[in-house]
Amino acid sequence: MTEPVVQMKGVQKYFGSLHVLKNIHLSVSPGEVLVICGPSGSGKSTLLRTVNHLEPIDEGEIYVLGQPVGFRTLPNGKRVPVRDQDMNRLRSQIGMVFQRFNLFPHMTALQNVMEGLVTVKRVPREEAREKAKELLEKVGLGDKLHNYPSQLSGGQQQRTAIARALAMEPKLMLFDEPTSALDPELIGEVLAVMKEVAREGMTMMVVTHEMGFAREMADRVIFMDQGEILEEAPPEKFFTDPEHERAKAFLRRILTA
16 A cells, blocks of 8 residues: 555644634545635635645644654654654645745746755755756746746746746645636636646645636545535546535536636
């Protein structure tokens, strides 16, 4: 049996008195594309952000690549924080693409993609430049290397952000509604890059309302509502014969919008 890339066991998360993740049990296999969908406020983005400890959990355990995220449990049952250097080492193997592109505005596309290679991985600058150039060409931006974010469209900025994440050679990619801030005509160019990344065998967890992407590229779709996973199925089953009434209502609403 191959060890899961992500394993979540009994994960609970609260914001004050609001219970946003309720007893989440989930595993993601190597090379799997998992799409997480559901209405706004259902806990999708929070779930994703717990995977790299951007949101610490209150109970339960998360493992990525066999390593504990945020906390580990001692033999006596006590939970203790993971050391910062161990967490940073693990985070370097997790790429994340956000709704907003989070590019450095004072750096060109090329410099944005190079930055992590030079500062985190200590790759020599010339080697980092070549790698960044290659990745920007891969996402269709070979002619925009020296453009600043303000000179790029939203879709181009998001493709730069994907190239920047891929530059670190992650074992897992997290996408948090990567097309939600884009104009409709720019969504397709970002989804095309994500499909290419998926076809190359990258393990991906994707929070999205783009049901066409889910239908075409997901190995498994998870439907969340009010902090719970209510449905979990391959896309052919999820889209044609969902079991839960809330999943049926969600699909009716989103597919006829």
